[in-house]
Amino acid sequence: MIVGLFPELLSPGGVQTAGRQTAAALARAAAGRNVACRFLSLNDSACSHTFCVRGAQICFEGFGGNRARFIIAAVRAAFAGTTLTWAAHPNLAPVALAMKLLRPRLRFIACSHGVEVWSPLPPLRRLALCQSDAVVAPSRYTAHQLVTQQGIPMIRVHRLPWALDPALESLAVSPNCELLPDLPPGPIILTVGRWSVDERYKGLDELIEAMPTVRAAIPGAFLVAVGNGDDRARLEQKAAALSLQSGVRFFDAARGEQLIAYYNRCDVFALPSRGEGFGLVFLEAMAVGKPLLGGAHGGIPDIITHGVNGFLVAQDDREKLALSLIELLRRPKLREQMGRAGLVRLRQDFLFEGFAAHVEKILRQCGVTA
Numbered sequence: 001m002i003v004g005l006f007p008e009l010l011s012p013g014g015v016q017t018a019g020r021q022t023a024a025a026l027a028r029a030a031a032g033r034n035v036a037c038r039f040l041s042l043n044d045s046a047c048s049h050t051f052c053v054r055g056a057q058i059c060f061e062g063f064g065g066n067r068a069r070f071i072i073a074a075v076r077a078a079f080a081g082t083t084l085t086w087a088a089h090p091n092l093a094p095v096a097l098a099m100k101l102l103r104p105r106l107r108f109i110a111c112s113h114g115v116e117v118w119s120p121l122p123p124l125r126r127l128a129l130c131q132s133d134a135v136v137a138p139s140r141y142t143a144h145q146l147v148t149q150q151g152i153p154m155i156r157v158h159r160l161p162w163a164l165d166p167a168l169e170s171l172a173v174s175p176n177c178e179l180l181p182d183l184p185p186g187p188i189i190l191t192v193g194r195w196s197v198d199e200r201y202k203g204l205d206e207l208i209e210a211m212p213t214v215r216a217a218i219p220g221a222f223l224v225a226v227g228n229g230d231d232r233a234r235l236e237q238k239a240a241a242l243s244l245q246s247g248v249r250f251f252d253a254a255r256g257e258q259l260i261a262y263y264n265r266c267d268v269f270a271l272p273s274r275g276e277g278f279g280l281v282f283l284e285a286m287a288v289g290k291p292l293l294g295g296a297h298g299g300i301p302d303i304i305t306h307g308v309n310g311f312l313v314a315q316d317d318r319e320k321l322a323l324s325l326i327e328l329l330r331r332p333k334l335r336e337q338m339g340r341a342g343l344v345r346l347r348q349d350f351l352f353e354g355f356a357a358h359v360e361k362i363l364r365q366c367g368v369t370a
Helices: 014-032 067-078 090-102 123-131 140-150 166-171 197-202 204-217 232-241 256-265 280-287 318-330 332-349 352-365
Strands: 002-006 037-041 048-053 056-062 084-087 107-111 134-137 157-159 188-192 222-226 248-251 268-271 292-295 310-313
Touching: 002 014, 002 067, 002 090, 014 037, 014 048, 014 056, 014 280, 014 352, 037 067, 067 084, 067 090, 084 090, 090 107, 090 123, 107 123, 123 140, 134 140, 134 352, 140 157, 166 256, 166 280, 188 204, 188 256, 188 280, 197 204, 204 222, 204 232, 204 318, 222 256, 232 248, 256 280, 268 280, 268 318, 280 292, 280 332, 292 318, 310 318, 318 332
Parallel strands: 002 037, 002 084, 037 056, 084 107, 107 134, 134 157, 188 222, 188 268, 222 248, 268 292, 292 310
Antiparallel strands: 048 056
């Protein structure tokens, strides 16, 4: 049996999206080996759940945040013929290690996402990662941090780039802009994220600060920020203090068809973040052929090739940020060229089928053949 341990699967967010795709890939791998699979989610509500990926129904058990019940279920699974445990977050690696100690022949793979492993982890989590058979990372930068900050031998670190949500892939073919609220008629710079005090590294402050320069060069340009969070009120006040009430528009978080419609309506997608382990939002913008502007940090350079499908800008370089946005808005042919290049790259490297094949390859490299 293959067991997957997840922090959460049904809520919006990059970790959750990556988790759903991982569960679907593991279910496919289990079916190919003619073995069962069982997925446990710590924070989803305490009942059985299902979700669908590529037409396949994936079932899992939620534990409503009850860590004791979650651990007991995992330990019991260790004695039920489990051959592989996949811990979908470093926080869950100690649980997987306990399963391995109880069943020494069990293989154990841990998954990292980004900033949570960019500095040394608490001793137990770090020990658990070091005792795993493999640790996966979505980007080269995060893989490097696993080696330098956590002490994982390089030979046991595997890069596993996340993929575009397959549901959004199909929606991107024919976006429905009728689902959008009233948006300004001029050129639109779009940014999407969770505007949290803990995630100010995403760079929305810098985008707001760049808008006076952008609007001086292109008076009709607007910044549209989609997302919620406990820092949104401060950001709205910042835009007002810069007399940008009409130049910066905030809208609530969107999912599915409406989210794709936002991407389709914009001219440029921008997130000059310094803390992205990967950046699924960039894949979403690429799916509708949009040029990108991202921070030259973390996992973003694995997605954006500077000058090809977008621009990379250091987050503290306000002048370069503004000038790059102006250049993209002024040059429609460049936007179209970059959008096409991004779509080609997405289809080559960031779709679910390739992701599932990569998971299968990692399993085989770790000796999980049956």
